[in-house]
Amino acid sequence: MDGYFIRVQKHTRSRFWINNVTVREANLAIEAGAVGCTQNPSYAWKMLTAEDGKAHAEQLLRRILTETPDASEAIVRLQKELVSEIAAIFHPLYEQSSGTRGYVSIQGDPFREDYESFMRFARYNKQAGANIMIKIPVTQEGLKAVGQCIREGFPVNATEVMSVQQAMDLCDVYDEAVKGMANPPKVYLSHIAGIFDEYLAGYAAKHEVDIPSDYLYQAGKIVAKKIRSLMDARATAVGFINGGARGLHHFTEWVGADISTTINWKGTAEDLVLQNPPVVNRFDNPIDEAVLDTLIAKLPDFASAYFLGGLHPEHYAEFGPVELFCSSFQKAWRNAIAFVPGTKATGA
Secondary structure: OOOHHHHHHHHOOOEEEEEOOOHHHHHHHHHHOOOEEEOOOOHHHHHHHOOOOHHHHHHHHHHHOOOOOOHHHHHHHHHHHHHHHHHHHHHHHHHHOOOOOOEEEEEOOOOOOOHHHHHHHHHHHHHHOOOEEEEEEOOHHHHHHHHHHHHOOOOEEEEEEOOHHHHHHHHHHHHHHOOOOOOOOOEEEEEOHHHHHHHHHHHHHHOOOOOOHHHHOOHHHHHHHHHHHHHHHOOOOOEEEEOOOOOOHHHHOOOOOOOEEEEEHHHHHHHHHHHOOOOOOOOOOOOOHHHHHHHHHHOHHHHHHHOOOOOOHHHOOOOHHHHHHHHHHHHHHHHHHHHHHHOOOOOO
């Protein structure tokens, strides 16, 4: 009998991606059926502390420090080299699929998110491999950079999407950027449903909102269903990644959708491999109107995310769920930079 992820991809339109992997995890994920990989700005710190990666990461960092004394620049270079190694593992999938699978995404310094910095990191990181996908947040500055990356032929993972309006703005940017292009690059949007759910649960607890936890459990999926529906209506070529999983349900509840869900190996993908649950199309289950009405009425940020026009580009970066998501990257990036002074520069 095929494993769980193989069966998901055999019987539904859903796809399995893996997030922030070590070399060992990348190989395990591909064996289990992963067809793509997302890495984020916490990756360098993960590898500097991972049991099966820290010795190698430290060795790379020591060599990099012979080339640049700047800690932030050193982490940028370290991340690129580490992600390049993962891209090499996924490259056979990229080749076998004629460039439709096997992408590995990489994002820049989370403290430098203006247009010029986005483009500098994009052009630098794209050198890490033919199957590298440039990861850029869907903010006001990020949308400009996404359009330019598409025009330059870079595959893009447009991330930090928490709202319907962000998704539609990204699709508009894509439509404009690909005009006249015979072979536009592959572009995905990443809707971070798990972090969105975590944020709303925290808001409800902090403000003592009287709302069932069962309703909160469905919030991210309800927004995802609306995004997918609107994308289908406009027949966009933009792909859809579901990210930020905070439980197994952030994979299983999306099964059946034309969506790629990216999850960590430890605690999520590994558990689903072991549990090997039935493959059931859950994404197309109808939304209970009472649940939707309650979420809209009691959670202002849910309403902002759900309705077209609920947010404007100048406010994307400061939207609560986006800030929560970014805070983890920023913390890890700071930790990686703080690690640098204790590392002695040595040759390869």
